[in-house]
Amino acid sequence: MTTPVFVPSLQADHCPSVDLSDGIPAIEHPETPERIDAIVTALNAVPDLDLIEISEMAEEQVLQLHDRDYVEFLMAIAEQLHDQQEYIPSIFHPDLSNSPLRFQGGMYCREIGTPIGARTIHAALNTAATALSAASRMLDTGNDAIALCRPPGHHAGKRRYGGYCYFNNAYLAAKPLAGSSRCCPVLDIDYHLGDGSIEFSNSSTPYFSLHADPWQNYPYLDSQEQLDYPHASLETLRFGTDLSQYQLQLDTLLDKLTNYQPDYAIVSLGLDTLASDTIQDDDINLQVKDFYTVGQQIGIKIQTPTLLLLEGGYDLLNLGQCMMEFLNGFQAARNGSIQR
Numbered sequence: 001m002t003t004p005v006f007v008p009s010l011q012a013d014h015c016p017s018v019d020l021s022d023g024i025p026a027i028e029h030p031e032t033p034e035r036i037d038a039i040v041t042a043l044n045a046v047p048d049l050d051l052i053e054i055s056e057m058a059e060e061q062v063l064q065l066h067d068r069d070y071v072e073f074l075m076a077i078a079e080q081l082h083d084q085q086e087y088i089p090s091i092f093h094p095d096l097s098n099s100p101l102r103f104q105g106g107m108y109c110r111e112i113g114t115p116i117g118a119r120t121i122h123a124a125l126n127t128a129a130t131a132l133s134a135a136s137r138m139l140d141t142g143n144d145a146i147a148l149c150r151p152p153g154h155h156a157g158k159r160r161y162g163g164y165c166y167f168n169n170a171y172l173a174a175k176p177l178a179g180s181s182r183c184c185p186v187l188d189i190d191y192h193l194g195d196g197s198i199e200f201s202n203s204s205t206p207y208f209s210l211h212a213d214p215w216q217n218y219p220y221l222d223s224q225e226q227l228d229y230p231h232a233s234l235e236t237l238r239f240g241t242d243l244s245q246y247q248l249q250l251d252t253l254l255d256k257l258t259n260y261q262p263d264y265a266i267v268s269l270g271l272d273t274l275a276s277d278t279i280q281d282d283d284i285n286l287q288v289k290d291f292y293t294v295g296q297q298i299g300i301k302i303q304t305p306t307l308l309l310l311e312g313g314y315d316l317l318n319l320g321q322c323m324m325e326f327l328n329g330f331q332a333a334r335n336g337s338i339q340r
């Protein structure tokens with residue numbers, strides 16, 4: 001069976017220049033258009049995939065998930081920038097609405113690693129539409145789909161951007177898949193906790209995440225309340241976790257997920273658990289070939305139609321191969337041929 005791969009055609013319009021995450025402006029931003037190029041190049045070699053470019057933008061649909069003032073702020077900022085300009089807030093406060101600041105981004109963001117360029121929001125809306133197109137196809141066909149979302153989305157909350165994310169692609173797609181009476185859990189296997197995604201968790205779209213310690217890594221939690229959601233199940237990976245330990249913790253989450261008896265599922269597929277990904281501080285020790293095993297494990301346990309939706313992953317040399325391994329393992333599980 002051919003699996004559709006939805007690709008945002010405007011993703012390269014978002015090209016952040018520097019990552020100020022550690023306050024040092026010399027770091028080249030890792031969240032680049034080449035990430036998608038590397039994956040598409042690798043996927044062209046995989047049989048039974050059908051690449052579909054999406055050019056629409058989800059201007060109206062993002063309002064079903066994010067607050068209107070937040071969306072309008074993002075659009076207004078982008079409109080006022082020149083081509084080479086980037087906006088990064090410098091004053092942070094929960095409410096800046098009465099401040100004399102010309103731009104009030106510091107109330108929608110709490111870090112400086114996620115710049116907004118003139119065409120950033122345009123690209124983020126295009127990626128949101130890509131996730132929604134994949135969900136729509138799944139509702140039509142009842143089959144799996146893949147969405148190569150960029151910029152990623154799992155750090156974007158109801159009225160908050162950050163962690164290279166602006167709109168929450170996974171939870172935008174979860175809405176139609178869950179509908180009014182179905183269940184569509186989100187399984188997040190990105191290296192980082194999706195502090196945006198967890199905000200949207202509920203009984204019909206529960207959240208399951210396997211991640212590096214979120215107190216010691218982005219999003220650098222500062223209160224237990226940020227984890228206190230009744231329909232979120234979290235597993236923290238220890239420093240130096242290898243595949244066998246990873247599989248045990250993934251299995252724990254998958255058991256909890258299947259207890260919800262999902263109708264559809266979404267995998268927030270971050271590939272930054274690869275040992276060579278320089279974004280890591282905690283040495284999660286997955287190798288390229290391990291992604292086959294992880295894909296297979298998920299494909300065996302989650303039997304319902306599943307959307308594989310890209311989140312992070314920054315090792316350009318190995319990113320395409322990791323995605324290919326994951327898909328091959330996932331497809332092998334789907335086809336019932338699980339030996340390697």
Ligand SMILES: [Zn+2]
Nearest residue numbers: 190191192312
């Ligand atoms: Zn990540």
